[in-house]
Amino acid sequence: AGGPEVEGVRRGRAGDARADIRRSADVIAPRLMLLVVAGLASACAAGPDYSRPDVPVPETFASAPESADGALDAAWWQAFDDPVLTALVEEALRENRDLVAATARVEQAAAAVTIARSPIFPQIGYDGSATRQQASATTATPLPPTVPNPQTTYSGLLTASWEIDLWGRIRRETEAARARLLASEEARRGVLLTLTSGVVGSYLQLRSLDEQLSVVRQTVRTREESLRVFEARRRAGVVSDLEMAQVRSELDSARAAIPSIELQVEQVENALSVLLGRNPGPVERGRRIADLGVPPIPA
Numbered sequence: 144a145g146g147p148e149v150e151g152v153r154r155g156r157a158g159d160a161r162a163d164i165r166r167s168a169d170v171i172a173p174r175l176m177l178l179v180v181a182g183l184a185s186a187c188a189a190g191p192d193y194s195r196p197d198v199p200v201p202e203t204f205a206s207a208p209e210s211a212d213g214a215l216d217a218a219w220w221q222a223f224d225d226p227v228l229t230a231l232v233e234e235a236l237r238e239n240r241d242l243v244a245a246t247a248r249v250e251q252a253a254a255a256v257t258i259a260r261s262p263i264f265p266q267i268g269y270d271g272s273a274t275r276q277q278a279s280a281t282t283a284t285p286l287p288p289t290v291p292n293p294q295t296t297y298s299g300l301l302t303a304s305w306e307i308d309l310w311g312r313i314r315r316e317t318e319a320a321r322a323r324l325l326a327s328e329e330a331r332r333g334v335l336l337t338l339t340s341g342v343v344g345s346y347l348q349l350r351s352l353d354e355q356l357s358v359v360r361q362t363v364r365t366r367e368e369s370l371r372v373f374e375a376r377r378r379a380g381v382v383s384d385l386e387m388a389q390v391r392s393e394l395d396s397a398r399a400a401i402p403s404i405e406l407q408v409e410q411v412e413n414a415l416s417v418l419l420g421r422n423p424g425p426v427e428r429g430r431r432i433a434d435l436g437v438p439p440i441p442a
Contacts, residue, residue: 193318220343222438227429228346231419235342238420242338245331252324259320262306263313270300338418345415350432352411356404359397366394 220232236242277293278286286292306313373390376382413423 219438220339222436223343224436225429227427228343228435231346231415231426232339232342235338235419236335239338239418240420242331242334245327245334249324249327249331252320252327256317256320256324260313260317263317265303265305268302270302271298273297342415342418345411345418346426347432347435349408349411349415349426350428350435352404352408353428354432356401356408359400359404363394363397363401366390366397370394 218229218232221229274296275293276296370390373382373387377384377387412426415426416423419426
């Protein structure tokens, strides 16, 4: 309705709009492609993400006490209040080869985590060398005067690389190494608990056998005194031969129990020496078992 001039203006505006759309598409398309590639790269990690299985476990034990936290992590053996026992446990923690090996495995696993995650960072390397060479003065073809003799050559090499973890290989290897580290640490804690409980249990068993041996020896002395009394009464004609035989039988039974207990004492000492990292031999004693403290029993 406005004539040819107005129509030309309309066409010019439409062309400008189409040009603007094409320029916007040229700018947005690369950015959109970059976002798509990044999304695919993050979604293409090797293997599925680990998901802890859902196990119905109660929050606490039905009869759990109010305070039992950290009972196994503390130096619980000190609650027995026996300096000798404490020294034996500390010696076992220091000298036992199983615990040393378990601790070394934890350190190895920690180093493996560092190695596994190191490729995700830029890698820089360098190398250098120096050579010195001298030609013989009697060579058939002498060197030109401008060539130094001897010659010293230096060379250096600097390298740099960076692996983009596009498919998640480094991340998965790091997760696996970290899981092995946690497993090694729990295994070390298990060895630690087994070692300390083994030392304390063997020591208490040893002190119990010492008490049994003391009681049996006291019994032998008592029955020897009883035998002398019965022999005097036998000479006086008060007791019979049957009663004398019974008294001698009780004395022999008490004496026969001593070698068996002494053998058990030696066996427990040898087992305790193994836990302490020693050669088999005697083990020092501390307080009597009746004088030991009683630690609280954790849940």
